[in-house]
Amino acid sequence: MVTMISQLPRNQQYNYIHSATRGVIEIVDVTLPEGPISIKRYNPAKGQSSSTSAPVTISSQMIQRVANAFTPNNPINFDRILGASYNTRSVLESLIAHTPQFYHCKPGRVDNVGRNSAKVKKGHKHLVWMPDNPHPLGQLAETETAVIISEVPSNAIYYDPIDITNTQSQFEIDDIDIQRRHSQIQVALIRIGEQLGFRTWIAQNDRGILYNNRRISEMSSVVKSLDTENMIFPHAGAVRSAHLIDCIWFKNGRLMPAVMEVEHSTGVTSGLTRMKNFYDHIPPYRDTRYVIVAPDEERGKVVREANRPQFRDLNTRFFSYSAVEELYSLCQRRRIRGITEEFLDSFMESVVTDATHLPYS
Structure with a gap:
């Protein structure tokens, strides 16, 4: 994953997946094979630029946590993987989505509305690894998916005293x-x-x-x-x-x-x-x-x-x-x-x- 991000051109602006996010991302440096990744993020509409923005680091620990969550053709939700941790999670998500093997998608979500009933609603943004169907490097690509996700609470671990x-x-x-x-x-x-x-x-x-x-x-x-x-x-x-x-x-x-x-x-x-x-x-x-x-x-x-x-x-x-x-x-x-x-x-x-x-x- 880090290797693929390292292939993205430097000194180029990359958009966030979410169109409402007006800022852009620029890659400063990538340390192989496992990170960290140094980036800049700024909003040109507010007069900000690369020269006025300080580099920010995406840690190896964060990258590894995300990498371990991916399996082919199974969408993952960054917020569920990372919780409230890491203020660069949307940056990493967007950079990954600009690499050829990753797409963003919105799988269906099971909404349990009662004991014996449920319905499928439009889901939240996910990222999916599709190694057999690459898209052009440096572009965002959305894909349709028939996957439906049933979100259940994580199983707690209990230790006696x-x-x-x-x-x-x-x-x-x-x-x-x-x-x-x-x-x-x-x-x-x-x-x-x-x-x-x-x-x-x-x-x-x-x-x-x-x-x-x-x-x-x-x-x-x-x-x-x-x-x-x-x-x-x-x-x-x-x-x-x-x-x-x-x-x-x-x-x-x-x-x-x-x-x-x-x-x-x-x-x-x-x-x-x-x-x-x-x-x-x-x-x-x-x-x-x-x-x-x-x-x-x-x-x-x-x-x-x-x-x-x-x-x-x-x-x-x-x-x-x-x-x-x-x-x-x-x-x-x-x-x-x-x-x-x-x-x-x-x-x-x-x-x-x-x-x-x-x-x-």
């Missing part, structure tokens, strides 16, 4: 909310593991977390001791190197679906280093995923660090917080059964080598 005062964190963390967020994600991973038939190892220093008034180590699916795990115990140094890894999933005493580091407040490099140390002490199990679990906006950092030469053997995957909670929400609402471990690959993104050159980057 978490008390972290009894833990001995391996890092110095001043912000207790950050530590609690880290612990919430660990709990979500335990619960997801339960649904998928996994047992979960939790880092030694986090086992004193009180979740719903009992220690996290007392949860039935949490591994009590690594000394009983036959997959790693026979290998010198493996148990020692695994003790401080945030989460490890085990299955049937024969599989280790994922080794995960939750990096909410610490550097990604430290998590990769712990996983690499563990990786070096065990056989290269084919079905083991090495995963950095981190906030969505940290994706760029994960990609950069995971592609460092010393970590490439891990073939690291990125499990964003939003993906964790999407899967956790599914587990809360449905009793998932009969799926394979490949189901996880729908939520975890491979970020090594070729992943940095995916079309949406």
Whole structure:
């Protein structure tokens, strides 16, 4: 997506999609492959010009959040994706629409007018990715769509009370909310593991977390001791190197679906280093995923660090917080059964080598 915007000519005025918006947009600079993008916006009707306007930045985090929402031929609404965040969201939307593979459209919207009745009304402006039907570069193009959108409230994620005062964190963390967020994600991973038939190892220093008034180590699916795990115990140094890894999933005493580091407040490099140390002490199990679990906006950092030469053997995957909670929400609402471990690959993104050159980057 960033690459396509970089192909738009500089020093040219681009209109907003919404015709009532009188201002124009000018591209100043585009940093490949993932942004940021520097632009100017001004209104010539008010005597404003490029020379009198200061550059504004469209962040990589915003771009990535939008890029992750696109699938071919499915319209997306920028306001729903970004909420009230980012005052440059209409700028990014308009620039994307000037690239050949993107159109704006107004899909129908289901209006639930009663318990047993509904009608389709004219919808709001959406953007749709149509890679097989490009239009000329630098032009806005509208398309008709038969898609009808039923807008339902987002599913909330509920965590029982978490008390972290009894833990001995391996890092110095001043912000207790950050530590609690880290612990919430660990709990979500335990619960997801339960649904998928996994047992979960939790880092030694986090086992004193009180979740719903009992220690996290007392949860039935949490591994009590690594000394009983036959997959790693026979290998010198493996148990020692695994003790401080945030989460490890085990299955049937024969599989280790994922080794995960939750990096909410610490550097990604430290998590990769712990996983690499563990990786070096065990056989290269084919079905083991090495995963950095981190906030969505940290994706760029994960990609950069995971592609460092010393970590490439891990073939690291990125499990964003939003993906964790999407899967956790599914587990809360449905009793998932009969799926394979490949189901996880729908939520975890491979970020090594070729992943940095995916079309949406």
